[in-house]
Amino acid sequence: xxxxxxxxxxxxxxxxxxxxITLIFVGLALTVIALPPDAAGLSDDVNTxxxxxxxxxxxxxxxxxxxxxxTLLEIAVLLLAVVAxxxxxxxxxxxxxxxxxxxxxxxxxxxxxMILIAGYLLMAGLDASGGAFQAGAILAAAGVLLILAGPxxxxxxxxxxxxxxxxxxxxAFVAVGVAGMLVANAFLDYPxxxxxxxxxxxxxxxxxxxxxxxxxxxxxxxxxRESGSTTRATxxxxx
Amino acid sequence: MTAPGLYALVGVALFCMSLHAVIVTESxxxxxxxVNVMSSGxxxxxxxxxxxxxxxxxxxxxxxxxxxxxxxxxxxxALAIVLINRLRADGEGL
Amino acid sequence: xxxxxxLLNLLLAALILWLGWVTLTTGSLFRAIVLYVxxxxxxxxxxxxxxxxxxxxxxxxxxxxLTGALFLAAAGVVSRFGDDDE
Numbered sequence: 001x002x003x004x005x006x007x008x009x010x011x012x013x014x015x016x017x018x019x020x021i022t023l024i025f026v027g028l029a030l031t032v033i034a035l036p037p038d039a040a041g042l043s044d045d046v047n048t049x050x051x052x053x054x055x056x057x058x059x060x061x062x063x064x065x066x067x068x069x070x071t072l073l074e075i076a077v078l079l080l081a082v083v084a085x086x087x088x089x090x091x092x093x094x095x096x097x098x099x100x101x102x103x104x105x106x107x108x109x110x111x112x113x114m115i116l117i118a119g120y121l122l123m124a125g126l127d128a129s130g131g132a133f134q135a136g137a138i139l140a141a142a143g144v145l146l147i148l149a150g151p152x153x154x155x156x157x158x159x160x161x162x163x164x165x166x167x168x169x170x171x172a173f174v175a176v177g178v179a180g181m182l183v184a185n186a187f188l189d190y191p192x193x194x195x196x197x198x199x200x201x202x203x204x205x206x207x208x209x210x211x212x213x214x215x216x217x218x219x220x221x222x223x224x225r226e227s228g229s230t231t232r233a234t235x236x237x238x239x
Numbered sequence: 240m241t242a243p244g245l246y247a248l249v250g251v252a253l254f255c256m257s258l259h260a261v262i263v264t265e266s267x268x269x270x271x272x273x274v275n276v277m278s279s280g281x282x283x284x285x286x287x288x289x290x291x292x293x294x295x296x297x298x299x300x301x302x303x304x305x306x307x308x309x310x311x312x313x314x315x316x317a318l319a320i321v322l323i324n325r326l327r328a329d330g331e332g333l
Numbered sequence: 334x335x336x337x338x339x340l341l342n343l344l345l346a347a348l349i350l351w352l353g354w355v356t357l358t359t360g361s362l363f364r365a366i367v368l369y370v371x372x373x374x375x376x377x378x379x380x381x382x383x384x385x386x387x388x389x390x391x392x393x394x395x396x397x398x399l400t401g402a403l404f405l406a407a408a409g410v411v412s413r414f415g416d417d418d419e
Contacts, residue, residue, distance in 0.1 A: 014263070017259065017262060017263070018259065021255050021258055021259050022255075024255055024258070025251060025252065025255040028251045028254070028255070029248055029251050032244070032247045032248060032251060032284065032288070033244065033248075035288065035291070037241070037291055037292065037293065038292055039291070039292060041289065041292070041298035041300065041301070042298055042299075042300045043292075043295065043296060043297070043298040043299065043300075046298075046299050046300065047296075057387070058296075058299035059299045059302045059303050059306070059387040060387075061299075062299050062300055062302070062303035063303045063306065063307070066300075067300070067303060070303070070304070070307055071307065074307045074310060074311060077311055077314055078310065078311075078314050081314035081315070081317060081318050084318055084321075085317060085318055085321045088318075088321050088322060088325050089321050089324065089325065090324070090325055090328045121390070129386040129387050129390060130387070130390060131306075131387060131390075133306055133309075133310055133391050133395070134387070134390040134391050134394055137310075137391065137394035137395045137398070137399060138394050140399060141394060141398050141399060141402075144399070144402050210310065213314075214313065214395075214399055217313070217314070217317035217403065218317075218399065218402055218403060218406060220317060220321055221317055221320045221321055221324065221403050221406045221407045222406045242338070242339060242342045242382070242383075243383065245342055245343070245346055246342070246346065246379060246382070246383060249346045249349055249350055249379075252350060253349070253350070253353045256353060256354060256357055257353070257357060259357075260357040260358070264357075266362065268362060268404065268407055268408065269357075269362065269365060271404075272356065272357075272365055272366070272369055272404065273357055275369065275396075275400060276353050276356060276357060276369070276372065279353075279372070279373070279376055279396070280353075282388070282392075283349075283376070283379065286380060286383050286385050286388060287383060289383075289385075290383045290384060290385075296384070297383065297384045297385060302385050302387055302388050305385075305388050305391075306387060306388055306391045309388075309391050309392060309395050309396055310391070310395060312396075312400075313395050313396075313399060313400050313403070316400055316403060316404075317403055320403060320404070320406075320407040323407070324407065
């Protein structure tokens with residue numbers, strides 16, 4: 001096939017693709033506009049049940065009580081992703097030594113503040129905005145900053161405390177779930193009294209696991225110089 | 240037009256733009272980036288629809304779903320990037 | 334909804350669409366990643382406009398911060414500082 005014909009075919013298929021996506025856009029937009037504006041969804045149910053859950057943030061109550069299965073499975077997905085990344089990645093972990101004084105200064109100033117904010121989000125999450133995922137993400141950002149700005153020690157991910165910390169969120173959820181079967185009525189059912197304490201316990205476990213898992217992912221995607229040298233050159237060309 | 244309706248339409252537009260980009264772009268990292276923009280569009284539609292009943296508090300259930308979705312999206316992104324790195328290291332011509 | 338509030342919504346919607354478009358279409362991978370972080374931050378503003386502060390916190394910490402760091406690491410920007418002789 002000549003270049004001209006291949007080019008024409010390519011343009012035609014691209015035009016068809018654009019047409020198809022435009023049709024999808026029109027269909028979705030009409031659907032969104034046509035939805036009834038007065039549907040309250042599940043907020044009435046959540047508000048009536050919120051008083052019984054013992055905490056005041058409806059989003060945290062949904063995550064940790066009403067739909068705690070979702071959160072259990074989400075923690076499982078996070079752990080599974082970490083395990084998959086550790087199995088797939090090649091080569092040892094790099095040592096990051098930026099030697100950047102501005103980064104080191106920002107690290108010294110920001111990391112304590114980030115830990116403080118994470119602690120606040122964790123404790124406040126039951127009654128105000130915040131929660132385990134936000135706190136864990138900010139702790140993870142502090143960890144990434146520590147790796148980048150830190151003294152350049154070799155990264156190690158096989159240490160036992162790290163593995164335990166990665167699993168502690170899922171383990172806490174499963175333990176609470178089984179305890180719910182024994183004490184209350186069903187898996188992940190909480191007793192009426194002390195439900196907020198149980199949820200705080202879950203939040204702590206989830207925070208630790210989310211923070212460690214996200215830092216582990218960052219470390220996992222770091223590319224070594226040896227394997228990255230040729231592809232980095234193409235990235236540069238792309239710029 | 241109401242504000243939630245506006246944001247929902249923006250979400251639909253983001254979804255469609257990124258769908259096009261996922262199909263058209265060749266660089267695998269750019270494809271993963273496009274999938275992330277796509278998921279932002281989906282989340283925007285969900286949260287906007289949670290807000291659409293006027294004068295009431297927003298529905299917290301879609302909010303919880305979106306927070307779950309954000310964390311799952313970052314796990315999927317990291318896994319995709321590691322798979323791309325491995326393909327490059329194995330010389331699959333990416 | 335006041336007029337000023339709606340104007341802000343319109344501006345934010347336009348900003349999000351524009352940032353999303355240039356993130357997807359810009360020629361350089363590095364620029365696309367930086368634009369994606371800016372896109373994530375403006376999404377965070379949109380969440381607060383939609384009365385979803387919990388989602389805004391999660392989006393800014395995870396969506397903008399850590400996803401951006403993941404992509405920068407994947408693009409080799411971070412490993413430029415890597416120490417090879419271990």
